Amino acid sequence: MLFNSLSFFFFFALLLGLHYAPLPWRVKKINLLLASYIFYAAWNPPFVALLWLSTVIDWFAAKKISETEDRARRRLFMLVSVVANLGLLGYFKYGKFLLENFTALMQSAGIDYQPAAPDIILPVGISFYTFQTMAYTLDVYLRRAKPAGSFMDFALFVTFFPQLVAGPIVRPTELVPQFAEPKQANRQQMLWGLGLLTLGLFQKMVVADTFLSKTSDMVFGSERALHGLDAWLGVLAFSGQIFCDFAGYSTAAIGIALCLGFALPENFHCPYGAVGFSDFWRRWHITLSSWLRDYLYIPLGGNRLGTVRTYINLMITMLLGGLWHGANWTFVAWGALHGLYLSAERVVRGWWGHKPWASFPVVTFLLGIGTFYLIAITWVFFRATTFSKAGMLLASMHGWHPDGAQILPTSQMILVAGTMTAMLGLHWGLRKETLESAISRSPAWLVATVWSAMLFLLIINQGGGNAFIYFQF
Amino acid sequence: MHSYTFNSESGQFERALPKQPWGPIALVVLLVAAIATAGWELYWRSRGYEVSYDGTDSSWAEFRAKAQHAGPEYTIIAGSSRALFDIDLPTWRAETGNEHVIQLAKEGSAPLPIVRDLIENTDFAGTLVVSVAPGLFFFKNSMHDDDAERLVKHYHNWSPAQKMEHWANLLMEPTFAFVEKGELNLGNLLQEVEMPNRPAYLSGYDRVPKLSNDTRERQARMWSKVVTDTAYAHRVRGIWLGFSARTGPLMRPADYASKKAEALSGKFQPLPPPLQVSPAERDSFFQEIKSWAGKLRARGGKMIFIRPPSAGMLYQLEEQSFPRKETWDALLEKTGVPGIHFEDHPELQGFELPEWSHLRAEHAPPFTKALARLVMQAK
Numbered sequence: 001m002l003f004n005s006l007s008f009f010f011f012f013a014l015l016l017g018l019h020y021a022p023l024p025w026r027v028k029k030i031n032l033l034l035a036s037y038i039f040y041a042a043w044n045p046p047f048v049a050l051l052w053l054s055t056v057i058d059w060f061a062a063k064k065i066s067e068t069e070d071r072a073r074r075r076l077f078m079l080v081s082v083v084a085n086l087g088l089l090g091y092f093k094y095g096k097f098l099l100e101n102f103t104a105l106m107q108s109a110g111i112d113y114q115p116a117a118p119d120i121i122l123p124v125g126i127s128f129y130t131f132q133t134m135a136y137t138l139d140v141y142l143r144r145a146k147p148a149g150s151f152m153d154f155a156l157f158v159t160f161f162p163q164l165v166a167g168p169i170v171r172p173t174e175l176v177p178q179f180a181e182p183k184q185a186n187r188q189q190m191l192w193g194l195g196l197l198t199l200g201l202f203q204k205m206v207v208a209d210t211f212l213s214k215t216s217d218m219v220f221g222s223e224r225a226l227h228g229l230d231a232w233l234g235v236l237a238f239s240g241q242i243f244c245d246f247a248g249y250s251t252a253a254i255g256i257a258l259c260l261g262f263a264l265p266e267n268f269h270c271p272y273g274a275v276g277f278s279d280f281w282r283r284w285h286i287t288l289s290s291w292l293r294d295y296l297y298i299p300l301g302g303n304r305l306g307t308v309r310t311y312i313n314l315m316i317t318m319l320l321g322g323l324w325h326g327a328n329w330t331f332v333a334w335g336a337l338h339g340l341y342l343s344a345e346r347v348v349r350g351w352w353g354h355k356p357w358a359s360f361p362v363v364t365f366l367l368g369i370g371t372f373y374l375i376a377i378t379w380v381f382f383r384a385t386t387f388s389k390a391g392m393l394l395a396s397m398h399g400w401h402p403d404g405a406q407i408l409p410t411s412q413m414i415l416v417a418g419t420m421t422a423m424l425g426l427h428w429g430l431r432k433e434t435l436e437s438a439i440s441r442s443p444a445w446l447v448a449t450v451w452s453a454m455l456f457l458l459i460i461n462q463g464g465g466n467a468f469i470y471f472q473f
Numbered sequence: 474m475h476s477y478t479f480n481s482e483s484g485q486f487e488r489a490l491p492k493q494p495w496g497p498i499a500l501v502v503l504l505v506a507a508i509a510t511a512g513w514e515l516y517w518r519s520r521g522y523e524v525s526y527d528g529t530d531s532s533w534a535e536f537r538a539k540a541q542h543a544g545p546e547y548t549i550i551a552g553s554s555r556a557l558f559d560i561d562l563p564t565w566r567a568e569t570g571n572e573h574v575i576q577l578a579k580e581g582s583a584p585l586p587i588v589r590d591l592i593e594n595t596d597f598a599g600t601l602v603v604s605v606a607p608g609l610f611f612f613k614n615s616m617h618d619d620d621a622e623r624l625v626k627h628y629h630n631w632s633p634a635q636k637m638e639h640w641a642n643l644l645m646e647p648t649f650a651f652v653e654k655g656e657l658n659l660g661n662l663l664q665e666v667e668m669p670n671r672p673a674y675l676s677g678y679d680r681v682p683k684l685s686n687d688t689r690e691r692q693a694r695m696w697s698k699v700v701t702d703t704a705y706a707h708r709v710r711g712i713w714l715g716f717s718a719r720t721g722p723l724m725r726p727a728d729y730a731s732k733k734a735e736a737l738s739g740k741f742q743p744l745p746p747p748l749q750v751s752p753a754e755r756d757s758f759f760q761e762i763k764s765w766a767g768k769l770r771a772r773g774g775k776m777i778f779i780r781p782p783s784a785g786m787l788y789q790l791e792e793q794s795f796p797r798k799e800t801w802d803a804l805l806e807k808t809g810v811p812g813i814h815f816e817d818h819p820e821l822q823g824f825e826l827p828e829w830s831h832l833r834a835e836h837a838p839p840f841t842k843a844l845a846r847l848v849m850q851a852k
Contacts, residue, residue, distance in 0.1 A: 002638075006644075007634065042637065191498075195495075209660075254488070263488040407677075410670050410671070411666045439491035440493065459513075462652060
């Protein structure tokens with residue numbers, strides 16, 4: 001079920017009714033659990049079995065780990081969890097990719113290997129919930145957390161529908177304790193939750209799907225070399241689309257959870273206002289980047305094993321982060337670019353980071369522009385389906401096709417330019433504060449006007465039903 | 474710089490809340506949104522828009538699901554938009570005395586992937602009426618029409634979420650005139666904004682504007698504006714003839730406009746390749762349809778082709794591009810399937826087609842009455 005659908009509106013209204021009915025907390029938790037399974041099964045009912053499998057394996061693995069001090073047994077059960085979760089992910093997400101690459105490798109070696117085409121459907125959100133459940137077992141193994149006291153609380157942690165299919169990826173220590181006590185939103189929380197839900201849906205349905213996706217689809221779908229302006233507007237449009245699509249989901253998820261009385265962590269914070277790439281990753285998909293930091297980069301040695309190992313660890317983390325997004329070498333290239341950027345940034349900071357002029361406002365601003373430019377380059381690899389298309393677009397963007405096709409009408413160019421100017425301005429202006437603090441200091445009439453406008457545009461938009469881009473990851 | 478914090482006293486994560494008078498703000502938001510939405514609805518009604526159902530993929534899937542268990546008493550209609558506009562289902566029922574008719578045509582698509590799906594994935598043994606629009610039916614690509622195949626795939630993968638969404642939409646569509654995803658959504662309205670483009674700008678295909686109001690059971694009734702607004706009808710005629718004016722998927726608007734104007738003045742060229750195919754490909758095309766008709770006949774069912782009318786220069790363009798002898802006549806001869814062509818029956822002629830392709834709403838019932846009689850006779 002999609003947040004941006006009419007059926008979700010009825011589903012959520014019914015669930016809120018049950019959540020605020022005078023029922024025991026245990027019954028309400030059962031309601032939430034069943035609702036979460038229904039929410040997930042609405043895509044493809046058999047795949048609920050994968051959720052159950054992941055839940056049961058991690059519950060027992062963590063339990064067994066906590067019951068023993070024997071290092072070998074603890075390691076064994078940790079590996080059971082990791083292998084099971086990565087096995088699910090590997091089969092469903094990377095099975096076809098691995099087979100294609102193996103076939104290509106065989107053929108390049110002169111071996112005529114033609115396997116049957118695998119018919120594997122990717123279960124929605126599998127990358128998110130496998131990482132979330134794996135974090136639970138790893139936290140128990142690393143003694144960062146105690147195992148959950150109740151199987152129902154743990155099952156709800158794995159399945160909690162607002163963040164099940166596209167994050168934020170929540171740590172057990174953040175969410176499991178919230179299920180222990182009865183939770184209800186007060187009036188302020190409920191209304192702010194609805195405000196966040198409106199904002200999230202507006203980002204997704206109006207900005208991403210209506211204002212930007214058409215331009216992005218036209219430019220990235222073009223078989224011809226494009227004029228530089230068209231290529232740039234297409235890449236800018238996708239930069240805005242991917243942010244509004246994903247951040248919109250996270251914002252809606254946070255709002256929905258808040259309406260039920262639960263707090264979910266922030267997943268985005270004005271990423272296009274970042275100055276530098278480590279700053280970008282503290283603002284973009286925050287829960288994934290912190291997951292990769294805590295469960296991959298630091299266990300690899302982080303920056304504790306010398307300069308060379310630090311760069312190697314950075315590259316490994318970002319390459320795997322790229323692959324997490326999709327089974328295609330273009331995603332690996334996207335991760336590799338980010339790894340290189342982060343490595344280069346460490347070098348440059350070492351040279352000039354301590355210089356007084358490095359913190360001058362004009363330098364900060366120019367570095368912000370440079371960061372956005374380089375991030376936009378990475379989106380070309382993220383969105384293009386092949387390297388040749390990515391190469392053609394990059395060439396167009398940098399003036400190699402002055403006679404390239406001009407496929408964007410003026411009205412669309414103005415819409416994209418206006419939307420992206422507003423978005424970048426907002427990200428830059430709000431980069432040092434939270435949305436909540438910015439709204440707190442705004443006059444009430446402005447808040448009411450903006451909220452009304454977003455709601456009205458959502459109603460007349462009628463664009464419900466487009467899946468979120470990150471569902472495929 | 475975080476919107477959530479860990480409260481060490483409660484041991485819980487908590488989200489920050491902006492300090493605002495949320496109660497009054499929420500009331501104002503609801504009031505303003507309700508007034509603005511009502512104004513939006515009234516505005517579109519004043520522009521002649523009425524309540525209409527959206528021809529969504531899920532709407533098609535709902536009726537395809539009915540076809541899955543349709544008995545031999547059923548008639549299923551496959552085809553493109555002419556079948557949707559020209560066949561009036563209540564008249565069909567009244568004339569045949571049979572309630573059981575399912576409309577599975579889809580605008581702008583070839584019916585063959587849908588026919589194949591019905592033959593191969595159901596035990597249907599009733600009457601299958603296949604409407605032929607030459608430009609979509611003959612020959613190349615029509616066995617693998619993207620739109621029709623998308624519909625078939627949608628039905629076979631129709632998820633519970635999509636079903637729920639379909640039923641939820643059915644609550645809204647009969648209430649609001651502005652709920653018309655194919656026409657009045659914000660994206661389409663923004664596209665309608667006319668602005669001067671760059672001299673070297675290349676445009677794609679025309680978007681077909683609103684032509685009908687659709688009923689719950691997927692019948693299209695021509696929108697009154699197409700009948701009363703001659704400029705609007707002329708614009709649509711230009712879109713149909715524009716297919717012969719195109720030199721590729723992207724063209725300079727000025728070039729396209731002048732070629733379209735030429736076509737509308739009668740100087741049009743027959744539709745270019747790849748619509749033309751080799752004799753071997755034609756034979757294979759007909760053989761495949763023949764095998765489907767044979768399977769249906771073996772079950773006790775029957776296939777019938779119909780060729781609804783077209784008019785004006787669109788009819789001339791179709792005749793030049795798809796000469797009857799090589800297409801319609803060959804289809805009937807090589808497949809052994811009976812057919813009803815409007816040119817062969819005076820009772821199917823003389824109706825008004827304001828934009829040359831579809832019957833005006835008032836003329837669909839008398840056309841259907843005559844057609845239903847002919848179909849029954851052909852049985």
